[in-house]
Amino acid sequence: MTDPLVIFTPSGKRGRFPVGTPVLTAARQLGVDLDSVCGGRGICSKCQVTPAFGEFPKHGVTVAPHALSDWNAVEARYDEKRGLKPGRRLGCQAAIQSDVVIDVPPESQVHRQVVRKAATDRVIEMDPATRRYFVEVAEPDIHDPSGDLQRLKDALRDNWEIESFEVPLPVLAGLQSALRKGNWQVTATLLTPAAGAPRLIDVAPGFVEAPLLGLAIDLGSTTIAGHLCDLSTGAVLASSGIMNPQIRFGEDLMSRVSYAMMNPGGAAEMTGAVREALNTLAAETARESRADPADIVEAVIVCNPVMHHLMLGLDPTELGQAPFALATSESLSLAADELGLNCLHPQAGAYVLPCIAGHVGADAAAVALSESPEQQDKLTLIIDVGTNAEIMLGNRNRVLACSSPTGPAFEGAQISSGQRAAPGAIERVEIAPLTKEPRFRVIGCDLWSDDPGFSAATAVTGVTGICGSGIIEAVAEMRIAGLLDASGLIGSAEQTGTSRCAPDGRTHAYLIHDGSEDGGPRITVTQADIRAIQLAKSALYAGARLLMDEMGVDRVERIVLAGAFGAHISPKHAMVLGMIPDAPLNAVTSAGNAAGTGARIALLNHAARGRIEQIVRRITKVETAVEPRFQEHFVNANAIPHAVDPFPELAQVVDLPRVGFNTGASGAGAGGRRRRRRN
């Protein structure tokens, strides 16, 4: 008689097995992705399956009602204690009796996929580096002496095919008592780092149900964001953000590097500050999700090169001067403890993504991991805007990356009425072309400023200033409304026909909102603001153009705006301003916090850590600081084209009256022009 046929869905894997074979055994032999922590002992309930009965013409089988063994005592006990969903069986208990079709529900798959919250439709495949294994360990035998650890190793090899692993001394010190308390049944937790041997990080008596947690950290110059994730489901349990305490040593990265250079022990002081903040963040996210920080077994960290060095305790001085040499560019698989992350599990691991170059950090690597430029058919430009903008351009043939020093203007800094994105900040601006009257929206309120009820709705927050996305829209709208010329000069009330353009020193400023009657601020866009935005957007545009030159292209097919800022700016206004190369509006998408997503991918998917190493090695690094064409593009990008134009660079060739916006740049501008003539 032929053995019964077993067909697993959704994988379609099939095979014949002797009557009495447990479903879990069949699944393992066929390589079906069916989870199990207890190794088939009916304890963990991870191997739940749903048998299907009746006719399956597609599979060519008929499944009889008793195709699986009867519900047994182990299943009954589990159902009573925890409840099994109707139709579910425990794969380790249900045995095959005749032909059967068995569905593995997503929650029983180890490599289940977790849909990302972001707008894009990509998913994260679960493949965590840290897993729990329940085992029964042989008791010691006086006639065959072997250590407790050796018998644990035997059990892990025999039950889980785990061949070798390292054991930190503190874990070894807890082994004897765990084995005896658990009556020789223990749950072992193993962490497999990106490099090096797996590590036994925990042994606990009996079967442990508490989830393993991981923390994905996006360590920015200004803010530090953390996402606490369940390492078996991929669920984000809590997200939290705190200010980077290094701000007190310098707002921007270069002032922190200077602080390190000027003050003996300054780098160590900053290292201490950021590590303390990481501990706070871990504790904060754990508190939010009512978890124990000691259950956090892994942290993944992405950050720019300067934060990378400061967080690792490496001197950042070299990053402040050419040739911008990193101490190390490879990823790091560390003990969290080495980074002073001492509120996590005592044996927690920390993975730091690789850096791409001295100006293009692990945060850019994380964006690459999230946005996968190396897998795109279309030539894709990815821009992550911050104090430095990281820019990548590529497709499956080639990927380029550079960093461009945009300065903090896009973050609302160095803008007269600028502020960080926070409730009360103007984030959207429209200016009526005829009346030149503005309307705006502030963060925390869905109404426009000319909607009824706006004042009441914003009574608490007030209108406090203008944030990065707001200033971009304001400048672009001013240009569209004719309040600015192509060189960026604000016209007078006479030239523009609106009294909102009022003298401000030797230039003019445009009034967006006057809250002074209610004790609030007067919010204007000054000529200096325009110049600051021109500097920032020229740098960004020049970086993108430099990569396009290097790639030998004049146009890109897709633009992805990454970062919190990228999620809020209007592509139309960014193009009017000349921040980004022109592209069809529907080809411009926002990837949200792509660096944070990349960190989360590396946290949840072990193989992704190897992948990003390879991607980073394949990326061609372009250094803007020493590239004459960057200066050339920078100067050329200063003007503000008055409409979305598919070839904005052509418009700029026309010699518009140009205002030298600072003395340092004028020389470069001359150099740029000289070179252009030569070509």
Next chain:
Amino acid sequence: MTDPLVIFTPSGKRGRFPVGTPVLTAARQLGVDLDSVCGGRGICSKCQVTPAFGEFPKHGVTVAPHALSDWNAVEARYDEKRGLKPGRRLGCQAAIQSDVVIDVPPESQVHRQVVRKAATDRVIEMDPATRRYFVEVAEPDIHDPSGDLQRLKDALRDNWEIESFEVPLPVLAGLQSALRKGNWQVTATLLTPAAGAPRLIDVAPGFVEAPLLGLAIDLGSTTIAGHLCDLSTGAVLASSGIMNPQIRFGEDLMSRVSYAMMNPGGAAEMTGAVREALNTLAAETARESRADPADIVEAVIVCNPVMHHLMLGLDPTELGQAPFALATSESLSLAADELGLNCLHPQAGAYVLPCIAGHVGADAAAVALSESPEQQDKLTLIIDVGTNAEIMLGNRNRVLACSSPTGPAFEGAQISSGQRAAPGAIERVEIAPLTKEPRFRVIGCDLWSDDPGFSAATAVTGVTGICGSGIIEAVAEMRIAGLLDASGLIGSAEQTGTSRCAPDGRTHAYLIHDGSEDGGPRITVTQADIRAIQLAKSALYAGARLLMDEMGVDRVERIVLAGAFGAHISPKHAMVLGMIPDAPLNAVTSAGNAAGTGARIALLNHAARGRIEQIVRRITKVETAVEPRFQEHFVNANAIPHAVDPFPELAQVVDLPRVGFNTGASGAGAGGRRRRRRN
């Protein structure tokens, strides 16, 4: 024209190389063992060779006077600064011009052999786990950004074929400054542990000449001995011994285990004490040899299982009760820092030899490494006497091991006039058969007590007591002189004919020395002393017999006495006493401190670490505590045969009057007799 022939001695390796090939290059291509730290840059002078000139009929070549290139500027500079021995050349500078014979002197060989100090003629082949590598690292290039670490890795791969290694964060933190201070030339130190990836433990600017040091530690229950070795020459720079501070928690191991069981935190307290002592020992040996303890990059530790657990911070409780389960029996490759060894190099490694069983520790493994029972043709019995005796029996076919609870009598404890081996202790005893008068020698003086000048020579130390080897000789001599019967009973003055046998309570004691007139002690051997020695020697003999039973033999071909004690006892007296099985006297040798030698082998020869793992796995462990035959042998071994007899067990079958030496043993004795009758 054929390329010149190059012949290296003593290896005899030969090959043809183009004119102009440096000798070092030729040596490398032929696999000749020629050292180099600087990789051929003329800095390290490790590659010194001695070319030979003239006719070499044996090799079939004639070497012309200009077979090598002329002495060059690098060699001249080195000779001026340091001095080259006459006839020596630097292998990296001297280039081949015509057929040549080149001798590699022992000090230029990496794998040179170091003759052991011990009596045996075996040698330690140098193959240290930690080595220095001088490299020139590429400077950073802004157009091809890569981290300092990646460029160091490239240099180590290209120059030394070192493919991958781990880098601890503190070493990484020092890399930038080392590279720049050394003007991109650095000396990297790599440690290759027995398990796991090589580790970069140090990077220093320029070429470093300071030797790498290692500490071999023999951690005993009572004393801790350390040997500081030069890892490139193998030389022992200093040896030092200190008391084990755990003595205050209990003299013997079981009382320390009890202390751990009875006192919360007691184990941790003992761990702290022994770790502090290890630091003291390291500092002490370094001070003695005027070295910096921070140059000690490796420590190798051997010890018994209880010390093993206490030193590692593992609870020793399980070792105090059957089934005597070790927490781990495998070797451990740790950071020294994990053991609190914080006066060594901050990244120093620590290697702990594997344990054989719950009673047979890493010290026994070290003895096995030193004495290689698994390589012997002759059936060899190795006995390492301490508070527990470790006993091994085997040859190249099979090796058995057990531990026997001899108690501290052999160390002079529990003996009425007993003391540790120290100046003033009686270590040799002779009793004249006719007069029954004793003569003796004390430690620290070469004269016998009846030699003229003895009193003067021992005036400072005095005669203070009797040490382990002394009591063995005393008891054996008493038996030979007829002062004891076969059961161990001391005769009266009437029975023995000497007034030195005087009543002592209900039994008698024999007076060896009366120093009471000078305020010194009266040194006697009491009946209780005889009983204590009988207990100890019976345990030792029973262990050896048990292994012989297991092996199915009645005689052994060689006996090796290991340990400081083993070096001092007289084989003849040990056989008279029935401590060890009979064997021809010339087949009994002393191995000195074999455990310490084993530690030194593991320190100096990396491959030995793998070898001892394999040996330990192959050893058959025999547990005396639960073996009925052990009790049987123990009881049977109680008597003292009156002469060296090749078959002492036959003599014991004669039913001599037997004195029950304690109540607990009498039952076992009865059992032993019962079983003997049954056979």
